Amino acid sequence: xxxxxxxxxWVICKSGTSVKIECRSLDFQATTMFWxxxxxxxxxxLMATSNEGSKATYEQGVEKDKFLINHASLTLSTLTVTSAHxxxxxxxxxxxxDRDPHQPQHFGDGTRLSxx
Amino acid sequence: xxxxxxxxxxxxxxxxxxxxxxxxxxxxxxQYFMWxxxxxxxxxxxxxxxxxxxxxxxGRFTAQVDKSSKYISLFIRDSQPSDSATxxxxxxxxxxxxxxxxxxxxxxxx
Numbered sequence: 680x681x682x683x684x685x686x687x688x689w690v691i692c693k694s695g696t697s698v699k700i701e702c703r704s705l706d707f708q709a710t711t712m713f714w715x716x717x718x719x720x721x722x723x724x725l726m727a728t729s730n731e732g733s734k735a736t737y738e739q740g741v742e743k744d745k746f747l748i749n750h751a752s753l754t755l756s757t758l759t760v761t762s763a764h765x766x767x768x769x770x771x772x773x774x775x776x777d778r779d780p781h782q783p784q785h786f787g788d789g790t791r792l793s794x795x
Numbered sequence: 796x797x798x799x800x801x802x803x804x805x806x807x808x809x810x811x812x813x814x815x816x817x818x819x820x821x822x823x824x825x826q827y828f829m830w831x832x833x834x835x836x837x838x839x840x841x842x843x844x845x846x847x848x849x850x851x852x853x854g855r856f857t858a859q860v861d862k863s864s865k866y867i868s869l870f871i872r873d874s875q876p877s878d879s880a881t882x883x884x885x886x887x888x889x890x891x892x893x894x895x896x897x898x899x900x901x902x903x904x905x
Contacts (some may be wrong), residue, residue, distance in 0.1 A: 685838070713893075722883060722897045723839070772838045774893075781846075783829055783885075784893055786838035 682706055683775045685787030693795055694765060700758045700790045702773030708753035709775035713784065714746070717770040729756045763794045798822050801884055801896030810905050814871040818884035818896045821865060825886040825894070828860050830869045833881045833898070842882075843869065874903045 682705040690698055702712055710731050715723040727748050729735040735748035745767075747759040756775075760767055770791050774784040801818045808814055816830075827846045831839035843858035845851045851858045859868040871878055884896040 683838075720900075722895045725892070728892075770836065774838075781827075783827065783841055783844050783887075785841065786831075788838045789836065791836060 683709075683773065683785045683787040685773055685790055687790060688788060689791045689793075691793045691795065692763065695762055696794075698760045698763055698792060700760075700771055700773070700792075702756045702758070702775065702787050704754045704775040704785075707775075707777050709756075710753065710778055711776040712750060712756040713774045713776070714748060714756075714758050715772045715774070717772060717789070719770075723772060726758075760792065763792070765794045768792055768794045796821055798894055799884065799886065799896045802899055803897055805900040805902055807902045807904060808874055810874060810876060810903055812874050812903070814869075814874050814878070814901060814903075816869040816871075816882050816884075816899050816901070818867050819865055820867070820886055820894075822886070822888075822894070823865075824888045827887050828858070828867050829885040829887075829893075830856075830858055830867075831883040831885055833883060835880075839883055839885075871901075874901075876903050876905050879903050 684703045686701045712729045714726045717723050726741045727735045727737045729748045729750040731750050750756040770789050772789040774786045799820045830843040832842050833839045848860050848862045855872045857870040879902050881898040881900045883898045886894045
């Protein structure tokens with residue numbers, strides 16, 4: 680089945696640091712990737728939709744300058760949390776959509792971000 | 796009214812029991828119906844995916860969709876402790892935007 684790789688799986692860093700998370704589709708070309716955030720015991724909250732070669736579309740309430748998304752190729756999207764603060768600590772998950780619009784999204788294993 | 800309603804649980808069952816997980820939805824535009832399983836600190840894993848009313852079976856899992864009632868179910872037969880996880884129903888339409896339920900936490904006790 681389709682595999683989406685997300686890296687790193689866990690990162691701990693000091694407040695004010697910028698953190699980059701990578702999301703790769705390993706065996707298919709993903710024209711669209713999604714970034715979600717999940718708090719403990721809650722469902723996934725969509726942050727932004729990323730299309731290859733164009734600007735990401737952010738959901739209401741998500742700061743574009745805070746969460747920088749780049750989708751430079753059909754297999755890689757990155758999320759950079761800029762100047763991270765403790766309130767940015769969360770579980771970040773990406774998903775990727777195949778070119779076939781009838782196929783479901785496949786998710787990465789998530790990145791646990793802890794800001795001290 | 797929420798677009799998707801899912802009982803958060805937790806649902807605790809003994810090993811070997813049949814588990815029934817349910818979601819109701821209000822958006823008639825939803826075309827695809829999915830169930831994801833999520834273990835703690837992992838990404839969601841696709842379990843079942845269907846686009847029509849009726850039943851779809853895969854091993855111990857059966858997904859049931861009733862579009863007229865806007866109701867979907869996931870049945871797990873012969874439940875195992877390894878099935879303990881959070882189960883998320885999910886829906887999407889032609890825009891490819893996924894709408895998730897809140898998730899039901901399942902615990903299968905040996």
